[in-house]
Amino acid sequence: MKMRSKHWVGWICGLIIIFVVAFGTILHVNHSNKLVKKQQTMQKSSIKSQRDSLPKNSKLSDWQLILINKQHPRTSEIHFNQVTVDDKQIDQRILKPLTDFRAGAKVAGYDTTLVSGYRSIAAQTKVYQDSLQQNEANGMDRETATKLTKSVIQTPGSSEHQTGLAVDLAGSDALAKYPALMAQMDEFKSQKWLIKHAADYGFVLRYLKDSKSISQTGIDYESWHFRYVGIANAQYMVKHHLTLEAYRNILRNAGQN
Numbered sequence: 001m002k003m004r005s006k007h008w009v010g011w012i013c014g015l016i017i018i019f020v021v022a023f024g025t026i027l028h029v030n031h032s033n034k035l036v037k038k039q040q041t042m043q044k045s046s047i048k049s050q051r052d053s054l055p056k057n058s059k060l061s062d063w064q065l066i067l068i069n070k071q072h073p074r075t076s077e078i079h080f081n082q083v084t085v086d087d088k089q090i091d092q093r094i095l096k097p098l099t100d101f102r103a104g105a106k107v108a109g110y111d112t113t114l115v116s117g118y119r120s121i122a123a124q125t126k127v128y129q130d131s132l133q134q135n136e137a138n139g140m141d142r143e144t145a146t147k148l149t150k151s152v153i154q155t156p157g158s159s160e161h162q163t164g165l166a167v168d169l170a171g172s173d174a175l176a177k178y179p180a181l182m183a184q185m186d187e188f189k190s191q192k193w194l195i196k197h198a199a200d201y202g203f204v205l206r207y208l209k210d211s212k213s214i215s216q217t218g219i220d221y222e223s224w225h226f227r228y229v230g231i232a233n234a235q236y237m238v239k240h241h242l243t244l245e246a247y248r249n250i251l252r253n254a255g256q257n
């Protein structure tokens with residue numbers, strides 16, 4: 001009799017365990033399905049909200065949305081009206097936005113320095129060749145020298161500075177600490193201000209920090225390189241955390257060519 005009751009207790013415990021495991025599995029699968037569905041809905045609605053608020057008048061062919069990168073190099077010089085600011089050339093069309101941007105920083109208490117503006121392909125070629133020669137003079141073979149040069153200098157034809165719409169702009173205090181331009185310049189309040197308010201003046205920080213953006217731009221984070229795209233485009237890009245590459249794809253998919 002004692003043997004029999006132990007036997008039953010064993011059976012009941014076994015059944016309870018099987019029941020709990022089975023029920024738990026069903027609950028878990030159900031919950032996972034709900035999560036997947038919820039994620040899909042969220043993705044759909046985020047794509048939809050991106051489409052809905054897309055600047056209606058923006059087109060891929062707009063002058064301020066020109067794209068130059070490693071995948072889209074240009075071999076011929078771009079012609080536009082140049083103006084000179086602090087000994088640097090820029091496209092005349094961004095003179096007012098850039099002046100306003102820097103004036104805004106000044107009002108907030110930050111002096112800024114325009115480090116770089118327009119660079120012709122010829123000038124970019126010279127910078128590139130000088131770096132290559134310097135590396136070789138330091139004893140590197142051609143392959144190593146090229147690799148190092150390419151890691152810090154855009155190949156001639158693929159630099160956005162050729163557009164006249166890109167500027168290297170730094171808080172003067174940040175630049176004093178990092179004269180060679182370093183990502184850490186964004187430790188400074190001045191640089192933080194520039195990054196935060198750029199879109200109000202039609203600029204975006206062109207080379208973002210996260211790995212997805214870096215894979216799109218092909219350029220590491222640069223806390224100083226701003227690109228003019230126009231206020232509506234800039235605000236949209238910042239709101240949806242988009243690189244120019246990604247934003248252009250959205251315009252293309254929406255048929256805004």
Ligand SMILES: [Zn+2]
Nearest residue numbers: 116167168225
């Ligand atoms: Zn730059």
